[in-house]
Amino acid sequence: MSLTPLTGLDEIRQAFEITLSNLKDGAVAVKRKVGWHGGGGEFDIYWRSEEQFWFFVNSDRELTRWW
16 A cells, blocks of 8 residues: 655645545434533534444634644
8 A cells, every 4th residue: 555645735625524524424423512621612523333433523623733
């Protein structure tokens, strides 16, 4: 397998959206309060039962931070 780094903002955004779409496909969404240092709110939290993990993406923020 050959990996190629993504360097352009447009290709990074596109890859992020594809990944997020794939993660959400088949996931169950529930509304929950999420907090972090300096902020928080009520968001959709997603559960992927087959892989047994939760994930959350704060899509209200600009895509300038990657946690």
